[in-house]
Amino acid sequence: MVEKIRRKAIGWSTKMLSPAGKLVMLKSVLSAMPSHTMSCFKLPMSVVKRIQSVLTQFWWDSKPEEMRMAWISWDTLTKTKGDGRLGIRDIECFNDAMLGKLSWRLLTKPQSLLARILNGKYYADNSFLEVQAASGCPHGWRGILLGRDLLVEHLGWAIGDGATVRLWDDAWLSTERIQRPMGPATLESKDNLVASLFLEGSNEWDAGKVSRLLPEMETVILSIKTSRQGGPDRRIWLRSPSGEYSAKTGYVAALE
Numbered sequence: 001m002v003e004k005i006r007r008k009a010i011g012w013s014t015k016m017l018s019p020a021g022k023l024v025m026l027k028s029v030l031s032a033m034p035s036h037t038m039s040c041f042k043l044p045m046s047v048v049k050r051i052q053s054v055l056t057q058f059w060w061d062s063k064p065e066e067m068r069m070a071w072i073s074w075d076t077l078t079k080t081k082g083d084g085r086l087g088i089r090d091i092e093c094f095n096d097a098m099l100g101k102l103s104w105r106l107l108t109k110p111q112s113l114l115a116r117i118l119n120g121k122y123y124a125d126n127s128f129l130e131v132q133a134a135s136g137c138p139h140g141w142r143g144i145l146l147g148r149d150l151l152v153e154h155l156g157w158a159i160g161d162g163a164t165v166r167l168w169d170d171a172w173l174s175t176e177r178i179q180r181p182m183g184p185a186t187l188e189s190k191d192n193l194v195a196s197l198f199l200e201g202s203n204e205w206d207a208g209k210v211s212r213l214l215p216e217m218e219t220v221i222l223s224i225k226t227s228r229q230g231g232p233d234r235r236i237w238l239r240s241p242s243g244e245y246s247a248k249t250g251y252v253a254a255l256e
Helices: 002-013 019-030 045-060 091-108 113-122 139-152 207-213 215-222 247-255
Strands: 155-158 234-237
Touching: 002 045, 019 045, 045 091, 091 113, 091 139, 091 234, 091 247, 113 139, 139 247, 207 215
Parallel strands: none
Antiparallel strands: 155 234
């Protein structure tokens, strides 16, 4: 893979591209070449560094046989255009974002064939979000868990019927950031689900219950729209307005 990228870079280096042309090549072709592999496996750091070396040489060297000094570090080149930089893709962070996309599919589509196979083999007795990598587990599964770890840092809940979300332990108070009710929980409510705050027989908030149990969060909770049709609670990616994970938003999160 690295050799293929290197040959492509050498081929384009001979065409005397302008800086704008080189940037397009870096972003659209050379950085994208390992995408398929990165969507399935975590690349070893040795491979990541070799790819970054090829990309750096392509950017700074006017001819393949000339080795010029890199005047700006790789970390600076990969900063976003909003920071006044080039926004060249960071290979390691993009790898994590691609693995996060695979993990998102396992989380949101548990009935898919891949999810059922991996569930039966690795986390039949545990939650996908909590399972730990066993010693000697395959490299592919370990990579999926690395993508999962990126997800966990930015996951929230959209409240439906309140029958899944734990009242005190889960982040459900915001669709934009991690926010849980502030305790301590009362003895009677420590194991409650969000549904315990609904009017009996409905999915509407019981203002009296909310006021008694969480008075400081009453306004926030009562503003949360629940599912009137009784739909289930669902996981949401807090870095996207739609709540759906994408490699683009995952990449931004991985960079931070």
